Amino acid sequence: MSDTPGRLLRLLSLLQTGRERTGTELSQLLGVSPRTVRRDIDRLRELGYPVDATIGALGGYRLAAGTAMPPLLLDDDEAVAIAVGLHTAAHGGVTGIEETSLRALAKLEQVLPARLRRRVRALQDTTVPLYGVLTTGGPAPETDPAVLSVLAAACRHGERLRCSYAARDGAVSRRHTEPHRLVSADQRWYLVAYDLDRDDWRTFRADRVFDPRPTGVRAQARTLPAEDAAAFVTASIVGPRARHRAVVTLRTTLEDAAARLPPGTGVLEADGPDRCLLRTGGDALDWLAYRLALLGVPFEVHEPQALVDHLRTVGTRMLDAAR
Incomplete structure (x- = not known):
């Protein structure tokens, strides 16, 4: 889907600061050509947004002061697509912008027509x-x-x-x-x-x-x-019929653990800068122990106790063999 709706929201945000911005400045901030900026400005005007322009070397664009803003005019798919993107970012889709995404989502709801606002709210709720x-x-x-x-x-x-x-x-x-x-x-x-x-x-x-x-x-x-x-x-990802469900702390970064684990192993959750929590499962304790040992990182098993006991037995056997 085109990123035009998202770009228009960003352009509106830049123009609402009150300062005048040149076409070159806007094109650099938005990562598009000056021609695209001019087209987007025209589209905002067609939608009812009062964008003023001044001519000359120091000229630029800004929103007219003291004018009521009309609702943001997006079709259903565009509005829901933006809401989906913001919701994903707000809940861990993109690291570091969770709060910003939640604020943007709240602002989006305020400027949407009532019909689309209900659809976006249903997705959130x-x-x-x-x-x-x-x-x-x-x-x-x-x-x-x-x-x-x-x-x-x-x-x-x-x-x-x-x-x-x-x-x-x-x-x-x-x-x-x-x-x-x-x-x-x-x-x-x-x-x-x-x-x-x-x-x-x-x-x-x-x-x-x-x-x-x-x-x-x-x-x-x-x-x-x-x-x-x-x-x-x-539970469905770990395995709904898995005989043993395990919760394990891996002493490595989330990114490193994700790269080491084979697809379908389970769910990883960050637990600090160099630790993460793995929720996994399997039908056999031998297989679970083997999978964890092959990761090549220190780990600690929280549950089940049967896996802890099995690892202790296997570890003792290995130490005896090494002696």
């Missing part, structure tokens, strides 16, 4: 952040903002939803669900919902959801079998 890095491997998938908007509305209104869903092998099935919450994690989005066809709770990757359609039927009140939606997604 129904999304639970999962902090950390998923060891899924590869770049984050592209998720359609329009799909997220429909999923968020179904969660907020407690409405059943039908959609097409693509499995990992590419097979597509039609699903009938009761959406509960959206979970944002590591630039990925998950829908936690009750699958009516399978009579159980499920996690759906939002980028694999197609053609979601609300049915108009109210969802039943159900109890999620987890502390919250983020915990449910964590």
